[in-house]
Amino acid sequence: MRTETAKTNLVLVTGPSGAGRSTAINVLEDLGFETIDNLPLRLIPRLLEGPAERPLALGFDVRNRDFSTNGFLALIEELGTRPDAGLSVLYLDCRAEVLLRRFSETRRRHPLAPAESPEAGVARELNLLAAIRDRADTLIDTSDLNVHELRAEIERGFAADRLDRLAVSVQSFSYKRGLPPSIDMVFDCRFLANPYWQPHLRGLDGRDPAVADYVAGDPRFAGFFDRVLDLTRLLLPAYAEEGKAHLSIAFGCTGGQHRSVAVSERLAKALAEDGQQVSIRHRELLGRAIADESRV
Structure with a gap:
């Protein structure tokens, strides 16, 4: 025994x-x-x-x-x-x-x-x-x-x-293609100022500092992000205590290119700085990259 x-x-x-x-x-x-x-x-x-x-x-x-x-x-x-x-x-x-x-x-x-x-x-x-x-x-x-x-x-x-640590996955997506499967927490970013309507930002994505700064410049951004981060920090220990191995968090916007990507990147960075085990995935950007490779 x-x-x-x-x-x-x-x-x-x-x-x-x-x-x-x-x-x-x-x-x-x-x-x-x-x-x-x-x-x-x-x-x-x-x-x-x-x-x-x-x-x-x-x-x-x-x-x-x-x-x-x-x-x-x-x-x-x-x-x-x-x-x-x-x-x-x-x-x-x-x-x-x-x-x-x-x-x-x-x-x-x-x-x-x-x-x-x-x-x-x-x-x-x-x-x-x-x-x-x-x-x-x-x-x-x-x-x-x-x-x-x-x-x-x-x-x-x-x-x-x-093996004994909770893995956190942060994802961005477009509401046009529907919610990603198997997500634990979903947040809608469509209320934030949309970089798409700025010609110099339209071709970029939320990983670009110019886009990230534009999204963060919305007066509603700080309150939204701080509350999401506080909620995530509150829940992570509770999920770990329950024996959950993985927590998935997703942010959506209209095209999955600007706002949701910028917020996902910022949250993943903050959690990584907290010492969390974090992975990040941008569904729509990945799809575009695969399509571009297939045309080469």
Whole structure:
């Protein structure tokens, strides 16, 4: 029987087929985890009876011999009560249309629809995993990420020196494209003065000092930002105490280019100066960069 000092950092990795689970497992192995893919669920408690020499990452998907939604949720509940397992559930998410494109590009058959169209398999799998997705401690949407960006996201959250720290993700987005998935806190920046209407700023984005200064010059900016920062500082310790592994904060504006980017950059910098583990992502700027690369 293990003692408290023999605690294993255990990460359960799952998500729909094609979302990047195998890549995540490989990254965790590179980070020093012992990794095992598609081990039957019933064997997991027995596995933890062995020596805890390294953190452990276990991959699961619908191809597991005894996989079921209820069985996986029951496993999470069981492991969550064990003093010898510091449990975290990592879910690799992806939009249905992107999963379909990936299956089309690789010409693979979907494991839940081997004799049908991939659309049927994707729909079944997303429905099957919905409750598990809701239970995840860390959710990474890979829809707009390449392999290198996914690696960076996992390294930020699961590097050995960060396993016991809350990871904070700050994002900017455009309301025209809708809310990003799996966001914990959302703030609307559309009330701030819009640099788009300034010809000399229109072609720039919120990372440029001129744009950032223009946004910060709005008389309402300081009160808004200070309250958001104070609220975030208040909530972070509470989330950490509850065992949450990841907190995502998003700022939106009309185009996702100026105001939301400037505020996201400023908040990420302030939290990093506080010593928080912070990553930042600008959804619309990333989309433009990918589009520009495809035209080269």
